Amino acid sequence: MKVVLVCALLSLLSLSHACPKECSCNSNTKVVDCRGRGLYDIPKRLHPETQELYLQDNRIRGLGSMAFREIPLVRILDLSNNSITTVSPTALLGLRALQRLSLAYNSLRELDKRLLGPIRTLSHLDLSHNSLWGLPGALGDSLRNLSHLGLSHNKLTRLDRSLLEVLTHLDSLTLRSNPWRCDCQLIGLKLWLETYIYKGGVLDEVMCTQPEEMKNTDLQKVPYQLFHVCMTTSYHYLFANIHHLENERLLRGHTHGNHAHPSSHAIHVPMAMGEGFGGGGGGGGGGLPECEPKQRHRPVNLRHAIATVIITGVVCGIVCLMMLAAAVYGCAYAAIMAKYQRELKKNEELATAQKADHATADEKEPLENAIA
Incomplete structure (x- = not known):
């Protein structure tokens, strides 16, 4: 009886993690291929040991919170060529082993700075062929191990240098057609x-x-x-x-x-x-x-x-102010000295004139006495 119960439980467990009917799965390589299946959402009942998930060429329009919680060990996630316009800041929460992420050929206008926060293993990020106007500077903290960054064919007019400076392992960068x-x-x-x-x-x-x-x-x-x-x-x-x-x-x-x-x-x-x-x-x-x-x-x-x-x-600045003060002082001193010299010369002329008047008066007095 116990053996039957154990077998039933194992069968139920295996069924709960069976390959989604929309995809093809390889249990040896742990690859799930769901390309071009007309999907509007992330498939359910993905095996928790999945390491590669390919979802390109579908009709997915958005990624909700913890959209990939069933596959925490996934290393490669390809979502290119869909219709994604919105991505929840917690969409990738739990994917601590993610190495390659492609969101190329979608309709993204912006990315939340928290999107890649918990991921420290990402080495390849492709955001090309979207409608991104910019990237948040804080996003760089999650990209320190990045070796490839694709930003071509977006609407970028400038790119924050502080974001790029933390990418010390970056080998390849695409920026064309912005x-x-x-x-x-x-x-x-x-x-x-x-x-x-x-x-x-x-x-x-x-x-x-x-x-x-x-x-x-x-x-x-x-x-x-x-x-x-x-x-x-x-x-x-x-x-x-x-x-x-x-x-x-x-x-x-x-x-x-x-x-x-x-x-x-x-x-x-x-x-x-x-x-x-x-x-x-x-x-x-x-x-x-x-x-x-x-x-x-x-x-x-x-x-x-x-x-x-x-x-x-x-x-x-201090030297310039000192030079300016010296120049002002010099000009003021020169003006005062010039005025002093003019007054001194004027006083000398007045003194000379007074002496001449006195001399003339002294000469006239003897002459008047003689006539008298």
Whole structure:
């Protein structure tokens, strides 16, 4: 009797986790293939040991909260070429082993910063061919292990540099076919891309659509002279440039440590605020400086660099005020001395005139006495 009950329980358990009728399953590879089945929702009764789930080419319109709670071990999740417009911030909750996620060819307008929060293993993220206007900066905290990021064919006009800076393992990045606005706010992206390419990263293109004079020009080839106005209108460039130079010093120090020739990679680096936009083009223009520093490179602390710049500005301001005060004092002193000299000369002339009058009066007195 007990044996029958155990068998019944096992059969019920196996039935509860049977392969969904809309899909084909491989128990050996733990792959569930539901491609092109006209699905409007995520299939039910997925086996909890599923590691790969393919749902592309269906009609799924949204992902609800904990939509994949039945398959916590899934490593590859492909949802491309559906009609997804909304994704719950907790849709991927529980997928702590997820490595590859594709949401390409959908209708996404935005992503919640909490979507990828619990996932730390993601290495491949494809968001291309959507309608994304931007990405939340906090999203980068979940993408630290990312090696590929696809953002092509969206509606991005700019991309937050702080999001990209945390992607230290990124090898491949696609940004083509976005309406990039190449203004002062994109200078940070240009500087980051130069460092990224210098380190061997793969990039397709960042083609400008605005302003008109840069239309159909790759951001990497836009000369720094066209961003010259940014130096005097925004401090963002200053801080971005300091951080960029810090990264370059670290990179060059690492390169010399491995005995690599500095001319093997071409990159243009603006060396200072006064000459940062004096040279040529984008990511491939100009070589590294020929003069090598004699001392060993030491990492530069960004906060210390910014503090140094601020202190230098304050000192220069004080010096300028002192020079202005000295100039005002000098002018006032010169005016007072000139006035004093004029009055002194006038007094001397008056004294001379009085002496002459007295002399004339003395000469007339003897003459009048003689006549009398």
